[in-house]
Every structure is written in structure tokens, then in C-alpha cells.
Amino acid sequence: MKSHPSSGGPVAPDTLADLAAASRILAARGVVDGMGHVSLRHPAAPDRFLISRSMAPALVTPDDIVELDLNSEPCDPDAPGSFLERFIHGEIYRARPDVMSVVHSHSASVIPFGLSGPGMRAMYHNAAFLSCDVPVFDIREDFGTTDMLVCDCARGSSLAATLGERSVALMRAHGSVACGPTLRLAVFRAVYTEVNARIQHWTNALASGGDIAALSREEAELADVANTGAATRSWELWRAEVHDQTGW
Amino acid sequence: MKSHPSSGGPVAPDTLADLAAASRILAARGVVDGMGHVSLRHPAAPDRFLISRSMAPALVTPDDIVELDLNSEPCDPDAPGSFLERFIHGEIYRARPDVMSVVHSHSASVIPFGLSGPGMRAMYHNAAFLSCDVPVFDIREDFGTTDMLVCDCARGSSLAATLGERSVALMRAHGSVACGPTLRLAVFRAVYTEVNARIQHWTNALASGGDIAALSREEAELADVANTGAATRSWELWRAEVHDQTGW
Amino acid sequence: MKSHPSSGGPVAPDTLADLAAASRILAARGVVDGMGHVSLRHPAAPDRFLISRSMAPALVTPDDIVELDLNSEPCDPDAPGSFLERFIHGEIYRARPDVMSVVHSHSASVIPFGLSGPGMRAMYHNAAFLSCDVPVFDIREDFGTTDMLVCDCARGSSLAATLGERSVALMRAHGSVACGPTLRLAVFRAVYTEVNARIQHWTNALASGGDIAALSREEAELADVANTGAATRSWELWRAEVHDQTGW
């Protein structure tokens, strides 16, 4: 009989509601569609995290949240199964003690930057977290021909290594991950990675190979401080929209 | 007096509701507008298929579904007329015993790939079904100057021949078809053909003629296995939205 | 005391409701915003036409419709004023006895084709009405430096001359007009001019100066016959949406 990891303990209902709301927020902003997921490190147990069972993000409720350990195994043997790619989350939490929340998405505007051409850069202050070179995880490098899915610890660990100390990594022919020290900052970064991608498509076309006066790294470092406030203000808006729709 | 084909027998109400919902799902996702259609092979009679009467997809109800044979003739002589281009469906079902569902649409982002330039390729795992060269049906090749409509068996058969064993074919200056072994997979492929088209427009612009690290054929073959699950999860989301709107 | 033109007689309430609905349809499809207008030739008096008073198209009700003569003067001296550019309509009705309905709009995707580069072409069968060279009205040619508005009979007549026997004309740095033998066909053409513009932007980018396999003129002539049916089906969808919102 297989043993299951123990639970990190009960989680406040508001926390579960916020995490479920984050799923719906990302769906409403077009960052996720029927696929994609967001997780939160367990507030009381750094070696556990919370994520929904395998389902479309727009439908998640607080009751759909399950608890996994850093091997992405469920704490409750009777819990419904979570996502095939839950290992993205487990391995980033393992590698990055500073990260409290992770988003995985397939935004249409972001995918091109993992496939070709110039790297993603920070087009404005709200995307300052992109000013470090945004890395591209190409699963072929470590694993050869695959089904592209980060569906075990080894692949998750490889992705986490590519991410390094950054906030966002692109995944070739797949999507991207965004992470942060709070749920709202991870959600903010996922949303503004998508917005920045649209801005950069237009800017690259205007520039026609000429210069782009993007944020410098030094500017970005200073500008990103204010994004904590921006993320809070955005969260209040987005969270209120979910509350209006769901009552929670 | 003209004889009519016999019916393949009654169809479960849930099946009819799902097919009607598929019409509305495609409209809600922007894949079809006032035009376009989706069909389902009769579950009990492989030489019959189900499709709505001629009407805008967003308005279809289960009562609007009619039954046709593979010549795209109605089984019920009193049934309201279906689409001029119902032959797209009949001939694909005739040529492809593995296909249980067909979608025909005119998505704005997809049409350009039938008119010019580089072929459509699979930009990410959810579009893995596009990794075989996506063929373009040019009705001029077999029929010269026409009204562009696939409005008889000969034209339908020619389109089916272009499609071959693939899941998607483009139609020059017209639109595209997507098919699959289930209703939900055909709908999924129609939706993600449209998403992939948007991603590829952006990617081609970024690449400026340079390399695009699209899915390789081997990767796509592996990745497409997981799309059955992705189609189910997406279907649950989209079907719930229709249910919320219609009560069925 | 100035004399006013006589009325062409009462108009059926359903006709007024359809015309008001057409305004809202164009707004809902993004063809018009706070500006733009649609008119209908008086069903019983070919030298009169119906159009709303000057207001945002999305707010028009049947009570807002006024009657003008072909000089674009109101039949009712107490009627609220109509649009500054009502002369677009009056002069097209004067020049084109076959035209029963006219739309003027400023769709963002259409304006570029009046400003630069390759002409607009028919990208697919639903836009077959665009296969004649779409002319560009440049108000500078006849009137020099102006406020760009077609705000008198002379300017309207010049625009009508540029339109000639076609269904659509672009207006440099301004917008476009679409017309047709029925209200629903004029609306259909306005909507699909906008859709075609989006398709052509993508196609031009893909083609990079290479060939575009657009509809030939002969194909377009044949294909456009089916658009009468497509316009009816689309109208039923769009009209139902307005009815759901307004009750009329």
C-alpha cells in the first residue's frame, strides 16, 4: 500500500476562495482558456501547495482545491486528480523558497516569443518584472522528443532550472510560467506578461528592426517596486468581479 | 415520386442537445458567425449524419437538428432544408469511416493561410493535430470557375480527397474544415485551428523569415494524445456555458 | 418662411423597428461606434429616405427615425435634426435607383485601405461584393482642404460619383460607405467589409508582397448570389439579439 504525504493543515476559507478566484481571473483576462492553472504554496507548510483538481480554470470553486506535496503527490488519497503538469508547480516551489504562487498558461500572444525572433523585453513599467532576459525552456534540450508536457519531477526540475531566479519563463511550443512572492503578484505577472507580449508585437512591427526604447534594467528594477501596489489595485478589481459572479 | 432515405433510428436527446450546443460553442468562440456548421455521424447508423437546418449556429436548438444520408439528402421529406454546403459533411463521412464529427467554418484568422504564403504549422501542443502539412483545397483545380460553394457530392468528394487522412483542411478564399473521432474533438480542433492561426500570424511577423521552432512531427504525434483530455476539459467548460444560457 | 418637402407617407412599424435595429446591429458588430449611420429608402416614395436623428447608433429606437428628401432636408419641420453627413445618403439614393439602403461607418480595420498601399480585395466568398476594385473617395480632389465631412449635396454627389455602380467605397482619412438593394444586404456588406479588412491585413502580412489567391472577379460574381441567403441568415441572428435586448 502506497503511503501518502501528510497534510500541511487546514487552510483559511478566504485563502481557498482567493485561489479559486485567481483561476477565474486568469480565464476572464484571456490568460488561460480551458487549460492552464494557478497554485499557492501552503501558507503554513512550505513543502505543500494548493491547486485545483484537473478542470477548466473558469469553473473552479473553493471546493475544487486539492493539496499536494513538492513531489506533486496528493495529501488526500481520495482527492480528485490534479493536472498532468502539476510538477511545474511542485518543482518551482522546491527550487525557489521565495515563490509563494505559480501560474502556468498558454496565452496566444506569448507563445510566439518562445518560437522565434527577438526575446521578450519590458515594454513599460507595469511589465518591469520582464526586464531580466526572459528565458525559453526548450524541453528537447534535456529530454529529446517528448509530448511537450512537464508531467514528472525531472521535467519540472529542468524547467525550474531554466527559470532560475526570474519571475517568468517561456516554454517553447507550449506556453509560459509566471511566479511571485504572493498570489496577487503571480497573477499580475501572468496578466501583464500577456499584455506586454501584445505591446511588443506592435512595437517590433513599428520598429522594423530599428531601436526600441524599452525599460532599461536599472529603470525596471526601480519601476517594479510600484508594481506591488499596482497588483493590489488590480487584484481588488478582478476579485470584485469574481465575487459579483459567484457570491464568494 | 422521389423516394427518401430511411432514418437511422431515434437519437438520444442528450446527443441532440450536445450537437446543438456545439453550434453555439463555435459561435461563442468566434469560430463561426452567421454561417458555418457542425455535424455528427448518426451514433447507430454510420451512413447517416445529423446537422441543423439552415440557420445561424448561435440560434440552433435540439429541435433544429435534421438527419441526412451520405448523399446529404434528408431522411424526413418534411424536414426543413439544411445548408447548401451539407455535402462537405456527407462526403467526409463517406471517405473517412473514422470521422464521427465535422465542422465547417470561415474564421477570419484562418482564411489567410488558404490564400498565401507559408503553410499552417502547429505552434504549440494544443494544436498538435496541425503538424501534418495542412492541405489547401482550391476548388478551381477540379471545377474551374465556381461560386466557391461545396454544394454537391462531386465538390464534397473533391474536398474530402484533399483532406485525406488529416484532421484539418483549408479551403482557398472560403474557410476550412476540421474533423475528429468525437464531437468534442472536432469542436476542439476547429477552435484551436483558429487559435493556432492567430499565434502563427504573430510568430511569422516576429520571425521575419527566420526559423520558427514549431512542434516537430514526432513531438506533435506524442503531444496530440493529451489533446483528448484537453478537449474533454474544454468541452465541459463550453458546454456548461451553453447550459447556463439555454437550460439544456 | 421656408417650405418643407412633403412626406412620402406612413411607414410600417416593423420597417422602422428593423431600421432602428440595424443601427444597433452595426454597433454590436463593431462597425459603428458613437458615430456612423444607416438609412433606408422610403418603401413607398423613392425620393424620400429614413434615418435616425443625430445620435449614437447603439441607442436608436424606432421613435428616433426621421424622414428626409433627397436633398437631405427633413419632411417634418419639427423633427429633430439628423446627421451632418446625411447628404451621403441622399446623394447615393439620387444617383443609384437600385439602392434601398446605405451605411456609413468608420471601422478601424477598414480605414487603412483608404490611406495607403494595396487596394481592398475580396478575401473570401462572403465578401464577394468587394471584387470590383473598391474605389477611394478623396475629398481633396474636388474640394481641396476641407473638414473631411460630406455635409452638403455637392460633396455627397461627388462621393456618389466615386462609388459609381459598386457596393462599397472607401473614404480617405474618414471611413467608408456600403449600400445594397435591401436593408439586410447593406448591413451585411458593411459588416463583411470590416471582416474582410481584418482578413486582408493578416493576408498581406503573410504574403510579404507575394501572390494572394483572392476571389477572381468571375468567382466573385457567382459567389455573390449566395450572399443574399447569407445576409438573411445573419440578419435573423442579429435581429434576434436586438429583440432580446429591447423587446422590439
Added chain:
Amino acid sequence: MKSHPSSGGPVAPDTLADLAAASRILAARGVVDGMGHVSLRHPAAPDRFLISRSMAPALVTPDDIVELDLNSEPCDPDAPGSFLERFIHGEIYRARPDVMSVVHSHSASVIPFGLSGPGMRAMYHNAAFLSCDVPVFDIREDFGTTDMLVCDCARGSSLAATLGERSVALMRAHGSVACGPTLRLAVFRAVYTEVNARIQHWTNALASGGDIAALSREEAELADVANTGAATRSWELWRAEVHDQTGW
């Protein structure tokens, strides 16, 4: 104990409601998201202005409006804090006695014109207010490496100097400001700067470096007169939408 500026006196409830509605209008049109703000000079006290407390524009109600002086200091010591970048408003009001309303936004389509390539030009009559060369404020020129925020009087004054007598200024790697002699005209300009940006992206791509037949400065001067009416008509539409949602 710090002294606070005196109030300019009570403001009519309708004025406060219109200003709160303007925030929601800009959010509904996609001009602002969780960030961005709109202000109104105090109707009775030219050295005071009204703006919401720091919050997402889509959530603003009349009760959230606070009063600041031209140093962007609150008149009520107990008022909740306004935006970090309130100095944008205070300094433009100080420099431009003709300006009664200011909008600051980060529209995705507009930002590219502050980063690269050809300047923004007036693509059509509704954007005639853009025909003067639209300046780009680069905060580096006066302040070196910063957090990009216009968060004090000196930075606001520098931005106001770049704006000069114009209606719109872009801000490098940040966003833009639009202003006008009335609330509705400032809102109109912010909205149509965004629309014009989208039109110009398409036009630049079509032109491929060739000519663009944009509004000439003389045409723009004449055309802009009619925009006062267009702004009123648009305002009526947008204001009605807010009223339907909020009851105020």
C-alpha cells in the same frame, strides 16, 4: 502641524457622478485597466482639481472623488490617498489654463508609439486632435534613471512642458496623457488616441514604408471642430451605459 489647502467649495453631485462615470467609461473602452486615472478641474476654483482616491477606475463611485490643489495635495486632511501620479494632473492644470480635464492611461496599442519608429499621426477626422506632432516624454532626459513614475511636481512639470499646447503626449515605456477643455472632450481624445493607434498599426503595415495619406494639418484643424459634437454624442452613449450599470 502641516497645513492643508482650503477647498474650492462644494461640487454639484452631477459633476461628481460624471467624473466617476468617466473612469468607468475609460475602463469599459479598454483605455485604462486596473491603473490609469481621469481628473476634472474644480468648476469654481481653477487652482483645485477633482480625482478619485487610488483605486481601479472601473470601481470608482462619486463618493471616491477627492479634491487636490495644483501641488496635488489633498484639501481634506482626512481624505483617502489619491494616485502616486496625481502630479501629472496638477502640473498640467498649472501649465495649461485652458485645460479642464486630464486622462492618464497605458493603452496597449498606444505604448509602441512612445518606444519606436514613426510618430503617431491623425489617421482620420475623429483623431484630428493628433495632427500636431505628438510629442514623446522621455523621463530620462530630465531625471536620468527613475522608477518611470511622475510622482512629484518636478516630474509633472517636465511632462507638462513636453505636452506644451497639444492635446496628447506619449510617455516613453509608460503610457500617455490626453487633455481637453471639457471632461467629455478629454475622454473622447483618450479613447480616440487608442483607436487611432490601432488604425495606424494596420496602416503602417500596409504602407510598408510608402506614403500614408493621413489628415494634413490644415484638414485636421477644420475637422477637429466637428469633434466637439462627436464627443457629445459619444459621451451620451457611454454615460448611458454607466447609468444602466450603476443607477447613477
